Amino acid sequence: MKLITAVIKPHRLDEVKDALQAFGVHGLTITEASGYGRQHGHTEVYRGAEYTVDLVPKIRIEVLVEDADAEELTDVIVKAARTGKIGDGKVWSIPVDDAVRVRTGERGPDAL
Amino acid sequence: MPPGILTLAADKATLSPANTGFMLICSALVMVMTPGLAFFYGGMVRVKSVLNMLMMSFISLGIVTILWILYGFGLAFGTDKGGFIGWDGHFAGLSGIGLTELWGTSTIPVYVFAVFQLMFAIITPALISGALADRVKFTAWALFIALWVTVVYFPVAHWVWGEGGWLFELKVIDFAGGTAVHINAGAAALAAILVVGKRIGFKKDPMRPHSLPLVMLGAGLLWFGWFGFNAGSWLGNDDGIGAVAFINTQVATAAAMLGWLVYEKLRHGSFTTLGAASGAVAGLVAITPACGAVSPLGAIAVGAIAGVLCAMAVNLKYKFGYDDSLDVIGVHLVGGVAGSLLVGLFATGGVQSKAKGLFYGGGFDQLGRQAVGVVCVLLYSLVVSYVLAKAIDLVMGFRIGEDEEVAGIDQAAHAETAYDFTGAGGGHLGRRGPALGEALTKKVEA
Numbered sequence: 340m341k342l343i344t345a346v347i348k349p350h351r352l353d354e355v356k357d358a359l360q361a362f363g364v365h366g367l368t369i370t371e372a373s374g375y376g377r378q379h380g381h382t383e384v385y386r387g388a389e390y391t392v393d394l395v396p397k398i399r400i401e402v403l404v405e406d407a408d409a410e411e412l413t414d415v416i417v418k419a420a421r422t423g424k425i426g427d428g429k430v431w432s433i434p435v436d437d438a439v440r441v442r443t444g445e446r447g448p449d450a451l
Numbered sequence: 452m453p454p455g456i457l458t459l460a461a462d463k464a465t466l467s468p469a470n471t472g473f474m475l476i477c478s479a480l481v482m483v484m485t486p487g488l489a490f491f492y493g494g495m496v497r498v499k500s501v502l503n504m505l506m507m508s509f510i511s512l513g514i515v516t517i518l519w520i521l522y523g524f525g526l527a528f529g530t531d532k533g534g535f536i537g538w539d540g541h542f543a544g545l546s547g548i549g550l551t552e553l554w555g556t557s558t559i560p561v562y563v564f565a566v567f568q569l570m571f572a573i574i575t576p577a578l579i580s581g582a583l584a585d586r587v588k589f590t591a592w593a594l595f596i597a598l599w600v601t602v603v604y605f606p607v608a609h610w611v612w613g614e615g616g617w618l619f620e621l622k623v624i625d626f627a628g629g630t631a632v633h634i635n636a637g638a639a640a641l642a643a644i645l646v647v648g649k650r651i652g653f654k655k656d657p658m659r660p661h662s663l664p665l666v667m668l669g670a671g672l673l674w675f676g677w678f679g680f681n682a683g684s685w686l687g688n689d690d691g692i693g694a695v696a697f698i699n700t701q702v703a704t705a706a707a708m709l710g711w712l713v714y715e716k717l718r719h720g721s722f723t724t725l726g727a728a729s730g731a732v733a734g735l736v737a738i739t740p741a742c743g744a745v746s747p748l749g750a751i752a753v754g755a756i757a758g759v760l761c762a763m764a765v766n767l768k769y770k771f772g773y774d775d776s777l778d779v780i781g782v783h784l785v786g787g788v789a790g791s792l793l794v795g796l797f798a799t800g801g802v803q804s805k806a807k808g809l810f811y812g813g814g815f816d817q818l819g820r821q822a823v824g825v826v827c828v829l830l831y832s833l834v835v836s837y838v839l840a841k842a843i844d845l846v847m848g849f850r851i852g853e854d855e856e857v858a859g860i861d862q863a864a865h866a867e868t869a870y871d872f873t874g875a876g877g878g879h880l881g882r883r884g885p886a887l888g889e890a891l892t893k894k895v896e897a
Contacts, residue, residue: 383659384719386729386765386778390657 340435340448341409345400346372347420347428352398358419362412364402365451372399378425395426403438405448466551467558470687474563477687480679481570485512485577487672491728492581494665495777497658499859500585501665501869507580507592514596515573520545523572524565526605531615536606555614557686567683568608575604575632581777582640585650586856589864591849598839599639603832607631611824623824624804624817626696627684629740629791630828637784638829640775642836647849649774651856658776663724670728674704677735681742685803692743695802699742700735703754707734710758718762726762733761733782737790743803744794752797757789788825795821 347355352369359367373394380393404412409432416430440450489508496504515523522543529539541547545565554564576596583592610616611623611631618630625631650658660666682697711730712722737757738750745753765781768774775781795818800807806820807813843849850856855863862868 384715384721384723385659385725386723386781387715387719387762388766388769389719390659392657 340438340451341404341406341432342435343402343404343409343412343416343430343432345402345416345420345428345430346374346397347400347416348422348426349396349398351420351422351427352400354419355400355416358415359400359402359412362408362415364404364412366402368401370399370401372397376426376429397428403435403451405451464553464556464558466553466560467687467689470558470689471560471563473687474559474567474683477679477683478563478567478570480676481567481574481683482512482676484570484673484676484680485509485574487669487676488574488577489669490665491669491673491732492584492777494662494667494669495581495660495725496584497859498661498870499868500861501661502861502865502867503589504580504584506589506865507583508577510589510593511573511577511596514593515576515600516569518597518600519565519569519572523600523605524568526601527572527608528564528568528613531609531613534615534617534620535610537609537613537615554686557688559686564686567686571628571632571680572600572604572608575628575636576600576639578633578636578779578783579640579643582644582775582779583647584776585860586851587647587849588847588851591843591847594847595643595839595843595849598843599836602839603639603835604631604635607635607828607831610828618824618827621820621823622804622806622817623820624744624794624798624806625740625791625824626743626803627681627739629736629787629794630824633736633739633783633787634791634825634828635832637780637782637787638832639836640779641773641784642833643840644773644775645837646840646844649772650776651853653774654769654772660725663728666725666728670731674731674735677704677739681739685743692803695747696742698747699738699745699750702747703738703742703750703757704731704734706751706754707731707737707758707761710734710755711762714759714762729765729778729782730758730762733757733786736761736783736786737793740787740791741794741797744798744806744808745802746797746799749797749799753790753793756793757786760789761786784829788829791821791825792818795819 373396375393375395380391380395383390383392413430413432421427437446438450439446485508489505492508493501493504525539525542526536529537529542531537548561552561554561576599608631610618611625612619677700678697681700682693685693685696687693708727708730711726711733715726716722734754734757737753741753761782764785765778767781794808796808796810798806798808798813798817799811800813806817808817809815840849851860851863
């Protein structure tokens with residue numbers, strides 16, 4: 340199993356969610372996040388004093404999938420989240436040892 | 452501020468119900484400026500010190516009211532003593548004043564004049580608080596207000612507006628408080644920050660306004676209340692000058708807001724909300740001394756000049772490295788000086804006073820008088836306020852502890868916080884009842 344984590348622009352959330360649903364993903368977790376990549380935030384001006392606001396609002400999506408689906412799903416997310424402008428985000432995956440469905444106790448791929 | 456309507460010797464002024472009612476409403480309008488100022492300042496500070504900022508203005512309503520009744524009105528408006536101070540035994544405690552006793556040659560009761568002027572005395576020290584945001588002991592601040600109004604505001608109000616006051620006799624024009632209120636408070640703010648010092652993290656940490664909507668609410672209330680401040684300063688006398696003051700207040704404020712916005716668009720690239728609110732306040736400040744002396748076109752000039760000048764001035768604190776937290780100097784001192792001096796240029800001679808400004812053929816005479824008023828009030832307030840602040844600092848310490856300042860003055864000084872963020876993420880993360888990590892330590896007995 341793999342855990343795919345995507346940090347994306349908030350306004351792309353609906354597209355990514357729809358794409359994941361169309362792919363057949365059963366569940367996902369979404370967190371409001373903030374951070375920065377290469378663009379390093381933006382500047383605000385208050386009475387002439389400029390403040391650099393480093394942290395930009397982001398959405399973090401986490402999906403657990405079977406190994407065979409991981410690569411294709413990554414592509415699906417990237418395609419749905421892309422605007423072509425700076426700050427589109429990142430997607431990565433890591434191996435997962437085990438997973439348990441709390442209600443039934445099923446383990447491994449059965450729990451997905 | 453006029454002593455009253457000019458009447459023929461044979462006429463005896465009688466109480467005017469219309470003027471009395473108008474002045475009671477104006478007094479209420481000026482009162483609302485202080486909570487308005489509290490919101491204007493409160494929105495500009497960080498979340499951790501907004502309550503303290505609100506309280507620093509609000510406490511003035513308590514302290515100054517009591518002192519005014521006990522002795523303040525007598526010192527400011529009692530019978531002149533040498534041009535410097537006034538006193539009248541029967542003004543003490545407002546105890547010897549008849550219900551229908553009229554103020555001077557005006558048509559309103561002494562009580563009404565006293566309560567109108569009280570509202571000026573309240574807001575003036577509150578203005579100073581913006582320079583000291585986030586870092587002073589509340590008790591020290593309360594003591595500063597009490598001492599400051601006693602030895603600075605009451606005498607200066609007498610100089611400028613009291614019959615026999617030396618600036619009044621010098622015919623310095625200050626319709627509603629350019630010198631007595633704004634230069635006075637601005638100079639005191641400068642003195643106080645020289646004693647108190649910078650906030651921890653000044654020029655390093657971001658100190659963004661936590662709520663610009665509050666700033667706009669406050670600026671709106673100030674603008675609204677200012678009509679009472681300025682139009683009321685002719686004491687309701689029905690010769691049209693109060694109406695000129697009202698129009699000029701509106702016109703100058705509009706011009707100053709636009710001036711500030713245009714300046715910052717050219718300089719920084721955006722029309723900001725804070726710029727609009729600040730520009731409006733700068734215009735209100737600048738037109739205050741001038742609103743009875745200039746024409747509406749003159750008011751546009753006064754406002755526009757003040758708007759641009761104040762927008763430029765707020766950057767001085769970074770240049771000189773003094774921490775005037777919310778730009779009391781940049782807005783009130785600079786705006787007050789600008790407005791007071793511009794009277795010397797734009798006075799038409801056809802309204803409050805016959806004195807004409809430089810641009811209306813009056814030469815440098817009135818400009819010179821205005822400059823004397825500006826410099827003397829500025830220096831007096833600066834020196835005496837510095838001595839007061841220094842004395843308080845030596846006796847009890849003016850600043851809060853470093854740890855308290857970093858953690859937030861609201862908790863340290865008032866045992867409160869302004870906003871409840873324990874339900875972060877929409878509130879569904881917290882359990883019902885007291886939020887996680889919060890425990891009810893004491894139950895209130897029914």
